[in-house]
Structure formats: structure tokens, C-alpha cells
Amino acid sequence: xxxxxxxxxxxxxxxxxxxxxxxxxxxxxxxxxxxxxxxxxxxxxxxxxxxxxxxxxxxxxxxxxxxxxxxxxxxxxxxxxxxxxxxxxxxxxxxxxxxxxxxxxxxxxxxxxxxxxxxxxxxxxxxxxxxxxxxxxxxxxxxxxxxxxxxxxxxxxxxxxxxxxxxxxxxxxxxxxxxxxxxxxxxxxxxxxxxxxxxxxxxxxxxxxxxxxxxxxxxxxxxxxxxxxxxxxxxxxxxxxxxxxxxxxxxxxxxxxxxxxxxxxxxxxxxxxxxxxxxxxxxxxxxxxxxxxxxxxxxxxxxxxxxxxxxxxxxxxxxxxxxxxxxxxxxxxxxxxxxxxxxxxxxxxxxxxxxxxxxxxxxxxxxxxxxxxxxxxxxxxxxxxxxxxxxxxxxxxxxxxxxxxxxxxxx
Numbered sequence: 001x002x003x004x005x006x007x008x009x010x011x012x013x014x015x016x017x018x019x020x021x022x023x024x025x026x027x028x029x030x031x032x033x034x035x036x037x038x039x040x041x042x043x044x045x046x047x048x049x050x051x052x053x054x055x056x057x058x059x060x061x062x063x064x065x066x067x068x069x070x071x072x073x074x075x076x077x078x079x080x081x082x083x084x085x086x087x088x089x090x091x092x093x094x095x096x097x098x099x100x101x102x103x104x105x106x107x108x109x110x111x112x113x114x115x116x117x118x119x120x121x122x123x124x125x126x127x128x129x130x131x132x133x134x135x136x137x138x139x140x141x142x143x144x145x146x147x148x149x150x151x152x153x154x155x156x157x158x159x160x161x162x163x164x165x166x167x168x169x170x171x172x173x174x175x176x177x178x179x180x181x182x183x184x185x186x187x188x189x190x191x192x193x194x195x196x197x198x199x200x201x202x203x204x205x206x207x208x209x210x211x212x213x214x215x216x217x218x219x220x221x222x223x224x225x226x227x228x229x230x231x232x233x234x235x236x237x238x239x240x241x242x243x244x245x246x247x248x249x250x251x252x253x254x255x256x257x258x259x260x261x262x263x264x265x266x267x268x269x270x271x272x273x274x275x276x277x278x279x280x281x282x283x284x285x286x287x288x289x290x291x292x293x294x295x296x297x298x299x300x301x302x303x304x305x306x307x308x309x310x311x312x313x314x315x316x317x318x319x320x321x322x323x324x325x326x327x328x329x330x331x332x333x334x335x336x337x338x339x340x341x342x343x344x345x346x347x348x349x350x351x352x353x354x355x356x357x358x359x360x361x362x363x364x365x366x367x368x369x370x371x372x373x374x375x376x377x378x379x380x381x382x383x384x385x386x387x388x389x390x391x392x393x394x395x396x397x398x399x400x401x402x403x404x405x406x407x408x409x410x411x
Contacts (some may be wrong), residue, residue: 045101106394164408167212298330
């Protein structure tokens with residue numbers, strides 16, 4: 001039993017709209033409970049898919065992994081409840097279990113259909129934020145929030161509350177534009193999506209979010225090189241767009257709109273932003289080693305994030321969603337995901353693995369981009385971060401565990 005194929009995608013877009021405008025709505029209406037009504041959709045999907053998955057699933061490992069992770073979350077929730085009351089139990093289930101139903105839904109879709117949904121959703125979100133970022137650049141005014149670094153660098157947040165999350169959405173959207181060029185073959189469509197890639201890439205550069213910009217360059221190069229050697233990409237078009245981006249970046253630097261040196265300082269350990277990030281990494285590792293049981297059991301799901309915030313306290317910043325996950329869940333909590341990722345890795349390193357990657361390079365580039373962002377930024381501070389992660393992980397799982405149906409161009 002599964003939800004209708006035409007029912008879920010509109011619901012996912014409804015979630016994306018709510019999450020994209022969440023910061024704006026909070027500024028206007030405050031933290032009203034009504035702003036979280038979108039969460040009923042993934043909760044319903046979890047209630048719909050989890051019971052049937054535990055009874056029967058086509059992929060036995062997914063059944064075991066979901067069952068084991070659910071048990072860990074319930075046990076951790078009870079532990080949270082004993083420490084801080086019912087709030088701890090609820091947040092334990094929601095913080096890491098909200099998207100379980102969505103992941104199970106992805107396993108029942110064809111790779112091509114799932115890839116199309118992801119491309120459309122990521123492009124919608126990225127173009128929305130890119131248009132705001134470019135408007136702020138051209139007008140010289142921030143809509144909601146701006147941070148000034150030194151005397152010459154302004155980082156405008158657009159309609160996002162976090163630069164890390166904004167970088168995630170713009171980067172994923174740019175890579176989705178490359179993926180759309182494969183799905184839609186007409187010349188007009190290719191030109192349109194190439195323009196989308198250019199605008200999103202320039203918006204990412206204009207916001208001076210350095211790490212996602214670097215990850216996007218690496219991921220886009222991987223896509224282009226793979227497509228070129230596969231005979232799909234015209235290298236002259238790639239060189240033209242690349243030259244256009246470089247020239248635009250130099251012009252913005254000369255006009256004083258974006259400081260090119262600041263973007264390049266991402267590689268300098270002496271940079272104040274990098275020093276602060278390393279300090280947070282050190283503090284997080286110190287907290288992990290503070291108690292003998294923390295590396296094994298963690299401090300509890302959401303106990304360093306949503307739970308303290310719900311009591312009016314500050315959350316614990318780590319500058320890494322991966323590190324915060326380890327802090328909260330411990331080795332036991334991350335074990336199911338670690339095993340799952342290891343199985344995918346071993347499958348891709350085995351016979352036919354390279355063929356799967358080459359045939360679906362855009363999907364794997366997006367996954368690599370999100371993984372790097374997860375390691376070096378707190379993208380899970382926003383639900384959009386975990387939403388993106390689960391969607392793409394579901395696609396990669398489908399592509400890897402079902403290689404005979406793997407190509408996103410399957411009919």
C-alpha cells in the first residue's frame with residue numbers, strides 16, 4: 001500500500017513553501033504554532049509507512065535499519081523525558097524521526113520520477129532565494145538581516161535566517177539546474193536551465209557564502225567532466241558559462257559590490273571565520289569527551305538544539321550538523337545510518353558501481369554537496385536541511401540498491 005504518486009509531490013512543495021518563508025513569517029507573526037502545521041504532512045507519512053514497513057518491505061536491510069533506529073529514538077525519548085519531561089520525548093521523536101516516512105516513500109518511487117521531483121523542488125527554492133539575493137545586491141539594501149565583516153564585506157541573508165542553509169539551497173539548486181538539462185532535451189529548455197545555473201551561481205557568489213561556493217565549483221566540475229567524457233556535454237558551452245561567471249565576479253569585485261579577496265580567504269586558516277569555526281569544533285569534541293558515556297549514548301536527541309530552545313535557552317553551536325548529530329545520538333544512535341552508508345559505499349566500490357555513478361552524476365554530486373555542507377555547517381538548524389538530506393539519500397539508495405533501474409533517464 002502506498003500513497004498516490006500524484007498526491008505526495010504537491011505536499012512536498014507545500015512543505016518547501018512553508019520552510020522557505022518561515023523566517024519571513026516569524027518576523028511578521030512571531031513564533032506562532034500555526035507556522036508549524038506543515039509538520040503534520042511528514043508525521044502523517046510516517047504513520048502511514050512505518051507500520052507497513054515493519055511488516056513487509058522489499059529491501060530487508062531498510063526494514064531492519066528503520067526498526068532499529070525507531071527503537072533507539074523511543075529509548076532516547078524516554079531518557080529525555082526522565083531528564084526534562086514530556087517535551088524531551090516529543091522532540092526526540094520529531095528531531096530525527098520526522099522524515100522517516102518520507103524516506104520510505106522514496107523507496108517506492110522510480111528513480112526518474114524521484115529525480116524529477118527533487119530537481120523541480122530544489123530549483124524552485126533556489127530561484128526564490130537567488131531572486132531575493134540578486135535584488136539585495138542591485139538595490140544595495142537588505143530585506144531582513146545583514147552582517148558586516150570588516151569595512152567592506154556585507155553578507156545579506158535574504159529571506160533565510162542562516163547563511164549555511166541559504167548556501168545549501170542555492171548550491172543544490174544550481175546542481176539541480178544541471179540535472180534538469182539532462183531531463184529536458186530541447187534547446188530552449190537547455191538554455192533556460194543554463195541561465196538558471198548562472199543566476200543561482202552568481203547569487204551564491206553575491207551573498208559571499210564561501211564554503212558552499214567552493215563545494216559547488218567542485219561538484220559542478222565533476223558533473224561537467226563526467227558528462228564531457230560521456231559525450232553528453234558540449235565543452236564550448238561550459239567554457240562560455242564559466243567565463244561569464246568569472247567575468248561577472250571580477251566586475252562585481254571592481255564595483256565594490258562583492259569582495260573577491262574575502263571569498264578567497266576561505267582557504268586561510270588565519271581567517272577569523274575559520275578560527276571561530278575551529279574553536280566550535282574543538283569545544284564540541286571537548287563536550288563529547290567530557291563524560292565517558294557521551295561518545296556511546298550521546299546527550300540525547302534534540303537535547304542540544306530544540307529542547308533548550310523550547311525552554312528559552314540557547315542551543316549549543318557546533319558549526320557542523322554531523323558533529324552535533326554524534327553529540328546528541330552517540331555511536332549507538334548513528335550506527336544504523338553508518339551501516340547504511342557503508343553498504344552504499346561498498347556497493348558503489350564493487351562491480352558496476354562506477355557505471356551507476358557516471359549514469360547519475362548529478363544526483364551523486366548533489367549528495368556530495370549536501371554531505372560537505374553537513375560536515376562544515378549546521379544545515380540541520382533548519383528543517384529544510386534535513387528535508388533535502390533525506391530526499392537525496394532516498395534517491396541515492398534507490399539508485400544504488402536497484403542498479404538495473406538506476407539511470408535517472410529510465411523510461
